[in-house]
Amino acid sequence: RLQREEEEAYASSQSTQGAQSLTFSKFEEKKTNEKTRKVTTVKKFFTASSRAGAKKAEIQEAKAPSPSIHRQASIETDRVSKEFIEFIRTYQKPGQDIYKQCKLFLDTMSHKRDLSIEEQSECAQDFYQNVADRLQTRWKVPPEKVEKAMDEVEKYIMTRQYKYVFCPETTDDEKKDLAVQKRIRALHWVTPQMLCVPVSEEIPEVSDMVVKAITDIIEMDSKRVPRDKLACITKCSKHIFNAIKITKNEPASADDFLPTLIYIVLKGNPPRLQSNIQYITRFCNPSRLMTGEDGYYFTNL
Amino acid sequence: GGGARMAAGAGAAAGGRSFSFKVVLLGEGCVGKTSLVLRYCENKFNDKHITTLQASFLTKKLNIGGKRVNLAIWDTAGQERFHALGPIYYRDSNGAILVYDITDEDSFQKVKNWVKELRKMLGNEICLCIVGNKIDLEKERHVSVQEAEMYAESVGAKHYHTSAKQNKGIEELFLDLCKRMIETAQVDERARGNGSSQSGITRRGVQIIDDEPQVQSSGGCCSSG
Numbered sequence: 341r342l343q344r345e346e347e348e349a350y351a352s353s354q355s356t357q358g359a360q361s362l363t364f365s366k367f368e369e370k371k372t373n374e375k376t377r378k379v380t381t382v383k384k385f386f387t388a389s390s391r392a393g394a395k396k397a398e399i400q401e402a403k404a405p406s407p408s409i410h411r412q413a414s415i416e417t418d419r420v421s422k423e424f425i426e427f428i429r430t431y432q433k434p435g436q437d438i439y440k441q442c443k444l445f446l447d448t449m450s451h452k453r454d455l456s457i458e459e460q461s462e463c464a465q466d467f468y469q470n471v472a473d474r475l476q477t478r479w480k481v482p483p484e485k486v487e488k489a490m491d492e493v494e495k496y497i498m499t500r501q502y503k504y505v506f507c508p509e510t511t512d513d514e515k516k517d518l519a520v521q522k523r524i525r526a527l528h529w530v531t532p533q534m535l536c537v538p539v540s541e542e543i544p545e546v547s548d549m550v551v552k553a554i555t556d557i558i559e560m561d562s563k564r565v566p567r568d569k570l571a572c573i574t575k576c577s578k579h580i581f582n583a584i585k586i587t588k589n590e591p592a593s594a595d596d597f598l599p600t601l602i603y604i605v606l607k608g609n610p611p612r613l614q615s616n617i618q619y620i621t622r623f624c625n626p627s628r629l630m631t632g633e634d635g636y637y638f639t640n641l
Numbered sequence: 642g643g644g645a646r647m648a649a650g651a652g653a654a655a656g657g658r659s660f661s662f663k664v665v666l667l668g669e670g671c672v673g674k675t676s677l678v679l680r681y682c683e684n685k686f687n688d689k690h691i692t693t694l695q696a697s698f699l700t701k702k703l704n705i706g707g708k709r710v711n712l713a714i715w716d717t718a719g720q721e722r723f724h725a726l727g728p729i730y731y732r733d734s735n736g737a738i739l740v741y742d743i744t745d746e747d748s749f750q751k752v753k754n755w756v757k758e759l760r761k762m763l764g765n766e767i768c769l770c771i772v773g774n775k776i777d778l779e780k781e782r783h784v785s786v787q788e789a790e791m792y793a794e795s796v797g798a799k800h801y802h803t804s805a806k807q808n809k810g811i812e813e814l815f816l817d818l819c820k821r822m823i824e825t826a827q828v829d830e831r832a833r834g835n836g837s838s839q840s841g842i843t844r845r846g847v848q849i850i851d852d853e854p855q856v857q858s859s860g861g862c863c864s865s866g
Contacts, residue, residue: 536720578694581694581695584695585695591675591694591695592694592695593675593695593696593697593716594675594717594718595675595718595719595720596697597718598718598723599720633698633700633713636697636698636713637698639729
């Protein structure tokens with residue numbers, strides 16, 4: 341079935357979006373060969389070209405998830421579920437409550453796929469808020485433990501929601517991704533000197549850090565949990581700071597950091613940048629995003 | 642949508658007297674913003690052996706009269722070409738520290754531009770500090786004390802003089818700012834009817850379903866936002 345879908349997708353892309361497919365294949369080069377992602381993209385392409393058919397397919401899929409398509413993704417989902425249940429056991433009664441709320445949330449959301457992505461985001465944000473409030477006020481769980489639980493809740497629900505809410509076809513995220521990708525490619529002539537980037541790549545240690553930073557930012561696309569994506573940005577930022585520190589022998593200020601981050605993004609041209617940023621904004625637990633260190637690096641990006 | 646939610650959350654946590662504040666640092670490239678925060682958070686100045694990796698995001702914990710305060714200090718790129726990015730940094734800030742160099746008239750002008758923009762975008766919710774740095778270079782002063790202080794008063798900001806080099810005025814600056822932010826947060830809280838920090842948010846979509854009667858927290862939870 342997978343093969344048939346892929347063929348169909350290919351055929352429809354050839355006929356209806358021939359002009360676009362050239363750009364698209366370039367876009368695809370950037371991706372790693374991880375199977376699940378490839379499948380999603382192909383499917384997305386397919387659905388974009390015939391919306392009605394796609395809807396039907398999705399409903400079917402929801403009723404009887406086809407193991408052949410999402411095998412790898414579902415192995416990961418199962419692993420995350422197991423870990424979540426193990427974790428939640430350590431919270432005893434509040435833990436059972438969290439689990440029940442998560443199940444209810446996922447069930448509710450499965451009936452709300454027609455809502456706009458902003459509304460779905462709002463639902464998720466309300467859910468985070470409600471669960472955190474509940475742990476704190478009803479179960480009197482101390483703040484550090486609430487935070488830890490919320491991280492796990494995010495991981496659990498977003499691993500499951502990812503395929504529906506990452507780069508959804510109801511938005512123009514994918515179009516914007518391609519535009520960003522194209523724009524960055526067009527800026528290939530920009531040099532570190534032009535950006536006044538305070539890193540000397542002639543120093544082997546520094547160029548090593550630059551390569552690591554680029555790898556981190558590209559890796560973001562392969563994560564499914566918003567917080568894991570965020571962690572990639574933070575890791576990337578730390579490598580940038582190291583590169584600056586080795587070059588200048590002083591702690592990096594924002595004046596140093598921002599141009600360097602821009603340089604790294606131009607050099608790495610990370611896949612689906614817009615979609616990843618939107619996804620994090622919409623579905624990350626807000627307490628992480630706004631005040632913490634991760635939030636600062638994310639804002640820079 | 643997210644912005645308003647966060648703004649409410651950035652204030653005071655309900656119940657426990659603990660506050661989390663976001664403070665944004667604004668000012669031209671070479672006015673010493675970074676030295677200022679490094680001095681405050683790490684007590685370091687131009688230290689060649691400094692182990693701090695970066696000074697663009699720093700945090701500091703304080704205890705002011707039994708109230709715990711967590712400060713997150715966000716540095717911003719001072720280059721003119723990044724000016725347009727300002728809003729994404731100062732969004733949801735509780736305080737702003739606007740730094741100029743007392744020997745550089747132009748840097749004071751830049752501060753004035755930031756003040757105008759901040760007041761326009763965030764109104765009076767944000768505590769503004771205008772900081773004349775490098776008072777160790779008093780002899781080369783190009784911005785008059787009186788002018789700077791009068792200007793600050795006219796825009797509802799407070800003015801401070803600091804020297805990161807000599808570690809002067811910096812503790813005072815941050816302590817004072819924290820006290821003002823606490824006050825603002827408390828006024829805000831009272832205005833919202835002592836609700837939880839998220840009381841203004843209308844809940845849509847998913848509701849938490851309860852199988853046992855919910856114990857209501859003391860604060861009203863449905864004041865309009």
